[in-house]
Amino acid sequence: MNDIANFKNTLTSSFTDFEKSLNGQSKQPLHSIRKEALANFEQAEFPNLKNEEWRYTNISPLLKHSFNPLPAVLPLMYDDIQQFLLGDTFNHVMVFVNGRFDENLSKINNLPDGLIVKSIATDVEEDDPNVLEHFGKYALSEGQIFTSLSAAYTFDGAFVHVQEGKIIEDPIHLLFIADARKDKALIQPRNLFIADKNSQASVLEHFVSLSEDIYFTNTITEIVVGENTYFDHVKLQEESKRAFHISRTVIDQELSSNFTSHAISLGGDICRNDINSKFNDKGGECTINGLFLLDDSQLCDTHTLIDHAQPHCNSHEHYKGILDDKSRGVFNGKVIVRPDAQKTNAFQENNNIILSNEALINTKPQLEIFADDVKCSHGATIGQLDKEAMFYLKTRGIGEDIARAMLLHAFASDVIKTIKLLPVRDYVEAILTKKFNQ
Amino acid sequence: MSSTEVSKLEELANQEYKYGFVTDIESDTFSKGLNEEVIRQLSKKKNEPKFMLEWRLKAYRHWLKMVEPHWSNVKYDPIDYNDISYYSAPKKKPLLNSLDEVDPELRATFDKLGISLEEQKLFSGVAVDAVFDSVSVATTFKEKLGELGIIFCSFSEAVHNHPELVKKYLGSVVPSTDNFFAALNSAVFSDGSFVYIPKGVRCPMELSTYFRINAANTGQFERTLIVADEGAYVSYLEGCTAPRRDENQLHAAVVELVALENAQIKYSTVQNWYAGNKEGLGGIYNFVTKRGACRGVNSKISWTQVETGSAITWKYPSCILQGDNSTGEFYSVALTNNYQQADTGTKMIHIGKNTKSTIISKGISAGKSQNSYRGLVKITKKAENARNFSQCDSLLIGDKCGAHTFPYLEINNPSAQVEHEATTSKIGEDQLFYLNQRGISTEDAIGLIVNGYCKEVFKELPMEFAVEAQKLLSVSLEGSVG
Incomplete structure (x- = not known):
């Protein structure tokens, strides 16, 4: 106190x-x-x-x-x-x-x-x-x-x-x-x-x-x-x-x-x-994407709120997280569809990869819907790198480290490739390449 | 929609609660209020051993220090806990061996509810421990079950006849201090059911209890404890109807399940308590704590619920997956209409290795109701290779209702694989049109679509319940379209 x-x-x-x-x-x-x-x-x-x-x-x-x-x-x-x-x-x-x-x-x-x-x-x-x-x-x-x-x-x-x-x-x-x-x-x-x-x-x-x-x-x-x-x-x-x-x-x-x-x-x-x-x-369109890449004891908390206060609006949301070491990630994505906000489409997704035993993710995709003529969905996944994909790459003679880097890069690029500013995209790509190939 | 259809729908919507009647039986009721003396009296009345009284008092003292929680997505007037009578028993307590000795009026009540004991005894092979306002009235098939060593009796009997089991397991899953309503229940619970399945026994029939709230102003505090010993299997059905009342009635039950090594418990509920009238007056407050512990290796607990009644439903049947390779399942259909509110879901706590959980939740909101799914999937640090799949769908009927999802995913292990998906939508106009042009009325079409939508859950229900659930759903939905 x-x-x-x-x-x-x-x-x-x-x-x-x-x-x-x-x-x-x-x-x-x-x-x-x-x-x-x-x-x-x-x-x-x-x-x-x-x-x-x-x-x-x-x-x-x-x-x-x-x-x-x-x-x-x-x-x-x-x-x-x-x-x-x-x-x-x-x-x-x-x-x-x-x-x-x-x-x-x-x-x-x-x-x-x-x-x-x-x-x-x-x-x-x-x-x-x-x-x-x-x-x-x-x-x-x-x-x-x-x-x-x-x-x-x-x-x-x-x-x-x-x-x-x-x-x-x-x-x-x-x-x-x-x-x-x-x-x-x-x-x-x-x-x-x-x-x-x-x-x-x-x-x-x-x-x-x-x-x-x-x-x-x-x-x-x-x-x-x-x-x-x-x-x-x-x-x-x-x-x-x-x-x-x-x-x-x-x-x-x-x-x-x-x-x-x-x-x-x-x-x-x-x-x-x-x-x-x-x-x-009416008629609005909103895209909210994000990526968090954490290691050491970092904590990153993202709270998003998309308020569909009016009808005929669309929103798309996609957040991805990669967590290593003792890092913690929090994602809370809320979508409100107000009464009378009919013909709303709201889609939300949150995918996370945990790389270490100490990392922790808390995710809470949240929908609050007060109108009936709507299409809303959200999804959240948490897992590790796909073992089969890893195996496939290894059978092609690619070493574990490189394969891992490739898969992580691919995971992150879903979000990065939607960035429209090319120099920014290249800059972030370069950071990722450096990070994963360490 | 044509005007005749509309009027027909209105007529259906105005249907009275089918099971709204009061049985006139002399009740032995405590005066209103709650204090230590009431609890002592209650315990004395039930002839309980000392450890029970102490357990109750401990819970009560803790409850006094607790604050009523308000985080849920439901609204209700404050409850005056001193305005409730904590004990009500039919006065002529029937200590009977055969059904013929049961008070005829009581028997008629059961007949109206459609659970004629004889019929069930004769045809369906279901042993019924019917709870009529807190005191067990008649227990059937006890002898048959007894041969297998299965204990299926009222809680009060269990306290007398099997105190060692009660002592060992009571409060081991839901501690008396767990939450506000569980503490209240621990202090004042009147009766309930007790099931023990011994090692390696597969219970040959579905065990079932019919709950029923009768006398006005008596909150019902049930306590159910089911223990499946190593390698045992049991399927338990719980179904409820209650007579109509204008004052809200509180129902704060506690259900505890314990599954030991290789044991399996299947717990199914059909809940159709009085939901209040069209204006949202009256109805039951259903604040229940249900939790199961998969203690042993390879154990499994499965919750299936169909919630159509109650003014407010607030409960989260949960699984604590302690044993390695244990499995938790939750299948739920929650339907709200008029002014009903539901905040329900589950908690899956993964502790053991290779634990698995599945959550399928189908919410349907109609009228001016609010329906929320709230769930937690927690993978603890040591839960290697845990797996969860959750799916929560909401269906909206009408534009005055609300559907909400609050899933919490807390993952602390990299080998976990957790998936969650949720959708919200309304019934497709093209689907309705298709069924209409095949000559199926809109009302029937909606019933058809909703039943299809809930199929994943219904198929988990035992046969008799599945039929009842489908009927219930159509009845509850009637009049919601227009």
Whole structure:
């Protein structure tokens, strides 16, 4: 109990310092959202295993550390980050160091017509009405300790706005670099993506670390997918293996919109991803895929919620996990079909492979259905590599190690091959190849 | 659908609960309320040995410290545990040897229920331990079973005649402190059935108990304990009907199964208690703890249930697979209509090596009902080569009902192979159309489709039950279409 009180006190008392650092910004309307969130943070319960949403994930190791919500930002050079740029293939790159936008390292000068990409901090200063209209409207902070913490310390993050009818060919690469060499940083990027009517865009959120240190990333992304719009979202998480990563992505889907998400989780000591998508109008299409690849004592918890609030929507979900050593995986996929959301199709699948005796997986595919004219299904499998496939490969003269690598690669590629951004797909493939051929 | 069809459906929907009648028999009922004195009185009344009283009191004291759980996906008004009378027995306790001596009125009740004892005795070869409001009234075929060394009697008799067995196995699967309702049951259970099958004996007939709740405001707390010794086999049937009532009645039973080496227990239930009226008034609260332990190598426990009644069904017949190569099975059909709520499923805990479990669950929701499947498959660290297959399908009839699935899979061993699949859908319009154009009415067509949908479960039921279950399903579904 004391740990929780300490955790809350430290973060609440730092708020005054944070306010001071805001300069003139604390007069803006956004600041009332921050203050409200702070109040929510103080009241919110710290999750324990009795909380159904946190049943399998013990987040209390977080309390052992004292994180600095205003972490030091050391200047970085292009050479420091070059390794994370995926071969320099992207034309639009935003770089955040410990949650703060670094203009010098970023590449957003050459934006096509109809695409606005900037730091949310600048956007707030410019009083963009879009921010006030959408900010914090989807990822509500009440009762959510981590969301309210993020909202209270909202300062920077990526703001992406695709204007009506614009098709943005080049993906936008958001690179979040954690640098905890100086102190245990609390890094809280807060992103807002808005895609107006009839537009199209793809965004890559990429989390990396400069060193294997302890820090805490707590990130929120809100995505508004407008009418007839196609939005592709990829989240690639390669945090330090000692870090905490908590992320929440909330998607609002309008009439006939199409949203796809891929979440690849590789790093972090404890990683928790929440992905919530809601159909606010008819004819929506939503694809949520993911892969988690864990070893050592990593824990990765994914909670997805697809809310079929309106009829005639389709959702597809496919998550795969590979667990080695003492790692733990948690998957909770929930699909709600509200009353009157007729003609809903919702499909969900979760497959896991356990490679060691100590690894553990808890999976809970969950359907809550209140309408009758629907087709919903979910499936979950847990097993090891197919012995027959293994045998087949061996009879062809392929050694055990290589055969194993091939099969694991094939298992993972079901998810990877649906990633539309080729450089990302190649990058993840390369990571897998390296990992399995060790 | 034409208006005549609609009116016909309405007529069917308005059908009264067929078994809704009250038998007027003088009952010996305790005044309402629960305290240690009530338990002492109850134990004294039943002439129980001291160890039973102590066991009850221990459970009661623990129960006092417990909080009623509310995590299930059902809603009900709070239960006042002091507004229940914990004992009700027909006053003329028949200590009879032949059926002729049974109170004629009671006999008529059984006839209405369609389980005329003579008939069963004569034709079906089923030994019936009929429980009429908590006290065993008549037990048949006891002698025949006795020759094989099989013990099949009421729980109170077992306490007197076989205290060593009761002492050894009572609470060994469901401890008296297990959960809120199990603790309550342990403290106040009135009677129930006890079965012991000795080593190597295959029980030659299906054992069956008919439960029946009668006197108003008496919650029924049954306790069943079935022990199959090494190499034994038994098939046990449990079926229930209850008269209609406007006040909710709590039923918190406990069923414990113990299968030793190479033993096999098959437990089948058809549950058709009063489900409340069309507006959701009344009906039974069925909060039951059922659990079986496969203690020995190669043992097997199989649960089959057809749940059509009760206002609220909340139970998870489970298997603890301790012995190597042991097998657990769960086959379930849960049908909810009107305002019924069901939160049911199973738990399969794999502990031994090469253990296997199968879960087939078919949920059907109609009217304004809510039907949930909640299940756990747990493979512990040492359970090498465990295998599980689960399939939970839901069928929705009408757009005001809900179907939910909450499967929990907890896997802690890499050699495990676990598969889970679930689907939710409605009855295909093309299927209905096809049957209609063959001259089958919509009502019949739905019955046909639903029965086909449940076939995988029905085929696990013993013959007599399978027939009854199919009938029950059609009766319960009547009027749900439109």
